[in-house]
Amino acid sequence: MxxxxxxxxxxxxxxxxxxxxxxxxxxxxxxxxxxxxxxxxxxxxxxxxxxxxxxxxxxxxxxxxxxxxxxxxxxxxxxxxxxxxxxxxxxxxxxxxxxxxxxxxxxxxxxxxxxxxxxxxxxxxxxxxxxxxxxxxxxxxxxxxxxxxxxxxxxxxxxxxxxxxAKLTISLMERRTETAQKLAFPFPAYRPGQKPLAGSVYRTINEGGNLFVNAPTGIGKTISTLFPAIKAMGEGNIGHIFYITARTTTRKAAEQALALMASKGLHVTSVSLTAKEKTCFNEEHGCQPGNCAFAAGYYDRINGAVLNILENGTFLNREKIETYARKHRVCPFEFSLDLAYLADVVICDYNYIYDPRVSLKRLFDEKKKRAALLVDEAHNLPDRARDMFSASLEKSLFLTVKRGYKSANRELGKAASKVNQFFIDARKRLSGERECLLEELPEGLVETVREFVGEAEKQLAAESASEEMLLDAYFNAQNFLKAEMVADERFAVYTTVNHGEVSIKLFCLDPSELLRKTGKGFRAKVFFSGTLVPPDYFREMLGGVEGDPFLSVSSPFDTSQTDVFIQALSTRYRDRERSYNRIADTIRMLLDERPGNYFCFFPSYQFMEKVVNILEPGNEVEYIIQQSNMGEEERDEFLSHFRTRGNNSLVGFAVLGGIFSEGIDLPGDSLNGVVIVGPGIPQISFERDLLKKFYSSTGRNGYDYAYTFPGMVKVLQAGGRLIRSETDTGTILLIDDRFLQQKYMSLFPDEWEPFTIIE
Missing domain, CATH: 3.90.320 (Lambda Exonuclease; Chain A)
Known part of the structure; x- marks a missing residue:
């Protein structure tokens, strides 16, 4: 029984x-x-x-x-x-x-x-x-x-x-356990470094706790973490795996790893969660039961939809979920969440676990004790977490509600007006400054925002179709109240005036404690990336504690596979005008001496455009340029140029830290070299300087925490696009004199040494 x-x-x-x-x-x-x-x-x-x-x-x-x-x-x-x-x-x-x-x-x-x-x-x-x-x-x-x-x-x-x-899920669970126990590593042999990584992940899941892993890009981290987690599931040590990542490309890598193991006999139920706005069948009208046939009567049809999709396969990616959602006329996003509740493996974005605004607590909290959390590309999580835990109020939203409901709902209009008054007062305090740091939230603001939320809820509950302006203000207020509930000495409060818009922001300076609390309860958490350097910085930023194991996997690739050059040229803002022509000359020289496919990464679109305008494509060179806000199809088309190499050299110009500097795989002759201009230092800003001051006040090196380490992560990620297998070879060119400073060189991977300095 x-x-x-x-x-x-x-x-x-x-x-x-x-x-x-x-x-x-x-x-x-x-x-x-x-x-x-x-x-x-x-x-x-x-x-x-x-x-x-x-x-x-x-x-x-x-x-x-x-x-x-x-x-x-x-x-x-x-x-x-x-x-x-x-x-x-x-x-x-x-x-x-x-x-x-x-x-x-x-x-x-x-x-x-x-x-x-x-x-x-x-x-x-x-x-x-x-x-x-x-x-x-x-x-x-x-x-x-x-x-x-x-x-x-x-x-x-x-x-x-x-x-x-119940019978279907029991059957699926029995097959999962049996096939997971029998599953062998799905490749003929482990790559160097993969076996110790897999062993460490397996031990961590069995014993519980945290594991931090820095492993070279291209080693095969996805299969090296998912495989031992599946084996631990087969042994009954865990019942669920949450594989979280920041990018679509790494989500697909996890799906491919599961598909590979399925081809070797594994039978698990996996669900990939996709953002609601990407899957919505009713974009024109939005999620209103009266306007959406997929939302109306959803719960009358969902049980049949769940049984039907599970009876016809358990690899539930976006395409399959959307197919069955259309068949049963159910909302694809809500359908995916219902499927995730019963899945063995859930592949999703960081926000499903950590973002208080997404709040799927019932879904995940019930499963935490018997679940492993695998955090891919974990170097992205600290900055993403700052965004998740921060929140701001915007004046224009409440002014619009005040005007729109002044007559229709006097109490709601009055509540919006009271919030709006705080912005008027804030603008007076700025005295011509764009930003102003406050010691604390203005007295009475939180209570006034709560009052607005209460009046907005009454109105929204009474409306047959919710007004978009009221919804925007409502969610803005709710997000702010959620942030206020967790805000402590690790937060800063400031007001901003920008093109007439006034905002009051609760800015999370240090997300580590909230990451620790939010992740508490999982049996095991494994944070892995090719760029978790320096180790102590990331262990701290990701909510670890002293004593949590940190595994650094040596590169399986020979140093002879990569030629690294450094051009000691200043790309600092004050020197950029003098650098454009020299950088263009260096790129031309590289293409002349070593024809092939290259990515050139720049610190900004403006910097990139200045150099591109100097370069003129010849008969033997093709240039393609990253545009801002590229969609998935445009990104795939951009990368397709590298995969269909002709006789000419190809140079892809892109922004450092953007969609092409991490999470893409161009093995073999698809990519022959990478040029990186500048050490990736984030642009000086009010918020970055707040971070610098905060970490300096707590005894750390504030500049490194706010600028150096985040910048070098971008550089290392971009350089990691080059060598993806034991047979890949290529050239890395680093352009900036700061790369010769010990602070920056200490963060280089071993395979970047020795390097050659060029004029």
Whole structure:
């Protein structure tokens, strides 16, 4: 008999959740648990009443032992009768909620009631649904009494409806375990460095904890981390793998690694999550049930869609998810999230794990204890995390709402006006300056923003189709409040005036503690990249602690495969005008002496354009230039020039740190050399200087933390595009005199030495 563990809430939702996707304001118009609302109700329980009561029961049905558990909000004793209290918070007017408005809430509460009644051997039990209005804490109660026989029949029918899904997932799990145990490394042999990497990942997952890995680009880090994680899954040490990455190209690499293992017999369920805006079938009208056939009635069709797609394969990438989403007329993004809840392997962006604005906590928190988190290209995470944890308020949004709702909703217009006044005051304080650092948030701002959110929720809940301007302001306010909740001494507050727009920003200076807290609970976390240098900097920035192991894998590639040259030329801003012609001459010389395919990386579009304008393509040289905001198709077309090499040399001009300087693979003669202009130092800015001052105040080298290390990561990533296998050869040319300073040379990979200095 197979065991199947499920929460009472998940069981109730699978069978009873129905209707349309409630979008626009997320939980504002949907029933959801609210901690403060729960506590408000629970504080008024009588002596002897219990709150947050853990419950668990085992029920056998059709050769499956269903283990159902949960935590009921309240277990009360009223007039000698036990009563289950299930609390739900809402921003809706309670007058709109009737006793049977939400059958799924009754289903969840009845599961708890059956567990208690069966455990205590009582013939009947009361069930209460308590709805709490978030803004006012007004309550509305619905009460029913059920006999043990009624509840038993109810649970039996739940399991009958749920059993097909349970049987399918049990079958998939058994095949996953069996095939993972039998799986061998999917290549004839390990590359040098791959076996110790795979072994370290396997040990970390089995023992738990963190592992930081710096391994050369091209070594095969994706298969070297996924394979041992799959083996650990086969041994039962973990039940799930989250492979997170910042780029589409590295997501595809993970998909290819899983496909390779599948071709060797592995059978796992994998889901790739794609951003909502990229998959939406209804871009013109947006996510409104009244305007989108894929959102309307979503929950009436989703169970059939899930069963159907899983019966026809378990490698669920974007294309397959969209195919079945169209077939069953369900929202592809929400469909992918529902599939991710049951997947063995989830491939997704960093934000699904770390970004408080995405907040899929229920999806991931339930699985963390038995999950491994594999963080690809981890050098990108610190800056991405700063963006995730930071938030700003923008004046124009609230001014627009103030004007738009001045007559239609006076309370909402008034709330928007009060927020707008803070920007007016902030602009006065600037006195002609563009930015102004504040000691703390303006007094009363947070309360005023909360007031606006409350009024906006009421309006959005009442609107049949949400106004875009109100939604934008609402989400802007919500994101700010989420940031304010975690802001501490590692944050700065400043105001900005830019082209008439006034903003107040909570800027996350140091994301390490929030990364540590957000990632807490995973059995194991593996952070890996080809450029985690220096080690102590990245271990700290990624939320590690002293003593966490750091593995540096030696390059499997011979130093003879790469010729490295350094031209000691200043590319500093003050010297750039004098450098353009010399850089152009050097590129011409390189192409004359070593024809082939090259990438030339520059610190900015403007710098790149200045040099390109000096160069003139000849009969034997073709130039292609990166444009800003290139889409996936344009990027693929750009790279296709390298893969179809003709007789002429090809030079691709691109921006350092952009879409072509990492995450792309051009093996063999597709790429013969890389030219890197400048050490990648980020442009001096108000925020970068805030970082420098912050880290200097904490005893670190502020300039290195804010400028040097982030810049050199870009350089190392760009250089890593060249050698992708044991047979690749090529040339790296570094143009800047700072590359000869010890601070920068100490960050070079071993294979970049020795190098040759040129005039």
């Amino acid at each position: 197979a065991d199947f563990h499920i929460s009472a809430r998940a069981l109730a939702e699978y069978v009873y959740r129905s209707g349309s996707i409630e979008t626009g304001i997320g939980a504002a118009s949907a029933m959801a648990e609210g901690t403060k609302a729960h506590q408000f109700v629970q504080k008024r329980y009588k002596e002897g009443d219990q709150k947050e009561v853990p419950l668990r029961i085992s029920i056998q049905y059709e050769d499956i032992d269903f283990i159902i558990d949960g935590r009921c909000d309240g277990l009360l004793l009223e007039d000698g009768q036990l009563v289950i209290d299930e609390i739900k918070s809402t921003s809706l007017n309670l007058d709109t909620i009737e006793v049977d408005s939400y059958p799924v809430h009754w289903a969840q509460a009845k599961c708890y009631a059956y567990i208690v009644a069966a455990e205590q051997g009582i013939g009947q039990i009361g069930v209460r649904i308590t709805y709490v209005q978030r803004a006012t804490y007004e309550q509305k109660h619905f009460n029913r009494i059920f006999s043990i026989n009624e509840l038993q029949q109810f649970i039996q029918q739940l399991l009958i409806d749920f059993a097909p899904y």
